[in-house]
Amino acid sequence: MITLHGKSVFGDICIGDIVFYKRKERVIKRYRVEDTDAEINRFQAAKSEGVIQLQALYEKALQDVGEANAAIFEIHQMMLEDLDYHESIINIITSQQVNVEYAIGVTADNFSAMFSAMDDAYMQGRAADVKDVSERLLTILDGTDTSNTDLNKSKSLDNPYILASDDLVPSETVQLDKSKVLGFIMQKGSANSHTSILARSMGIPAIVALGDELKPDYDGITAIVDGFTGTVYIDPDSKTLEIMKQKQAEAGEKKELLKQLKGKESITLNGQKIKIYANIGNTSDVGTVLSNDAEGIGLFRSEFLYLENNDFPTEEQQFLAYKQVAENMAARKVIIRTLDIGADKQADYFNLDKEENPALGYRAIRICLMQPDIFKTQLRALYRAAIYGNISIMFPMIISVQEIVKIKEIVKEVKAELTAEGIPFKDNVETGIMIETPAAALVSEDLAKEVDFFSVGTNDLTQYTLAIDRQNQKLDPFYQPHHKAILKLIKMAADSAHAEGKWIGICGELGADTSLTEEFLRMGIDELSVSPSMVLEVRKKVRETDLSK
Secondary structure, X not given: OEEEEOEEEEOOEEEEEEEEEOOOOOOOOOOEOOOHHHHHHHHHHHHHHHHHHHHHHHHHHHHHHHHHHHHHHHHHHHHHOOHHHHHHHHHHHHHHOEOHHHHHHHHHHHHHHHHHOOOOHHHHHHHHHHHHHHHHHHHHHHXXXXXXXXHHHHOOOOOOEEEEEOOOOHHHHOOOOHHHEEEEEEOOOOOOOHHHHHHXXXXXXXXXXXXXXXXXXXOOOEEEEEOOOOEEEEOOOHHHHHHHHHHHHHHHHHHHHHHOOOXXXXXXXXXXXXXXXXXXXXXXXXXXXXXXXXXXXXXXXXXXXXXXOOOOOOXXXXXXXXXXXXXXXXXXXXXXEOOOOEOOEOOHHHOOOOXXXXXXXXXXXXXXXXXXXXXXXXHHHHHHHHHHOEEEEEXXXXXXXXXXXXXXXXXXXXXXXXXXXOOOOOOOOEEEEEEOOHHHHHOHHHHOOOOOEEEEOHHHHHHHHHOOOOOOHHHHHHOOOOOHHHHHHHHHHHHHHHHOOOEEEEOOHHHHOOOOHHHHHHHOOOEEEEOHHXXXXXXXXXXXXXXXX
């Protein structure tokens, strides 16, 4: 038996035979050309065909894995048409008088290296994307079939299997027969890779960053993937197999037991109730919210509309998205956070300046207040959509009463404009703010007088309180989300909210930390918003808690 250790991206257990997918290495030849214009025309033709293929892949992914995961192919289309990528290829062709294949290969290597060297994990994940886009162009240029993966061509996969590889690019993952994949194990990859995202959406165990110890020689060998611990057992012995089968059975039983909590109240043994909502990042996530019996949506990250567009989303586009979620959730509360762009979430068309410390820079509500036209478009869509359900609006990164006063002035202007234009909207929409800076917690007694509710964003609150960049993996040993200072700030905000008769929730990662559930309940937290898959787990913890002791 061989034991490998990597990074878990989804906790569960699977047992099956490994199918090792290793794509053929492409050899790109460099040769001199006399007619560089002809090479540029070859590039332009391949690019046009690539856009058509990516659109077809988007439509397929939309059906298979939903809008949020399909969006990667829209990003690939944007990459194909990216001016820097385009100019690099043409410059290499013209300046070196070389063939287009060589120019694409060099550009792919350069851009991939650039992304890999970035500190931001999301941008590191884009290194595989630029390779994927470039490989598509090269495949089109050499006239080979792009409609299927080498995996599906070369393997007869009648039985479910564990897919192993160095890494998978999006166009490969979307073409897999998802009903046959038991789990993913990868030599490379990150939690932000498309393979990881797909694994989470499929609810199957996945382990990345296993390194070269995961060898192609293991193809066809039985393995166990323990997504809870990030461990892979190759050719397990009988004792390990027995232990892991028992663990797998227990995990399955736990899932079934949790399902019995559907329709039950989130109430402690001594009668204290709390609402358990879900966080979502896209309209397509609503089905998961309902299937996990969340009582509402505590955080709808509206920035997905901006991140998936190559220009500012229109009022109508936003209105339709918010309306759809509100209607699908019926009478259940839907808290929509206004635009939270900046820091680690960038959209090129915002033309944000490069900042030395973007986490402390021009982001979120600061952009909205400095560029009110963008803010007004979103507010118009929100107030219009509020007619169709139980929508609340939440503003991020608030640090002062002055900001709330300015927001109220802009809201008043928006309502006046909609009234003058004869456009229906809901006037009395509940509004709240996120408590995600120490400043907001420390002046929460003043802020509570101005809004209807608080929601604590523990991810940023932890980052700012501990002065630790949460994107920097080197600082993981110092990152202490249970730090006494953070809990004291949350308690301070809770006391301030309740003193004014307002409610307070938590929408950051700590909301799903069941080791803190009892403490939050004792603070008087009224609502916890967690990932949809954690709703029943947190409800179980609440129902087992007795605060009378």
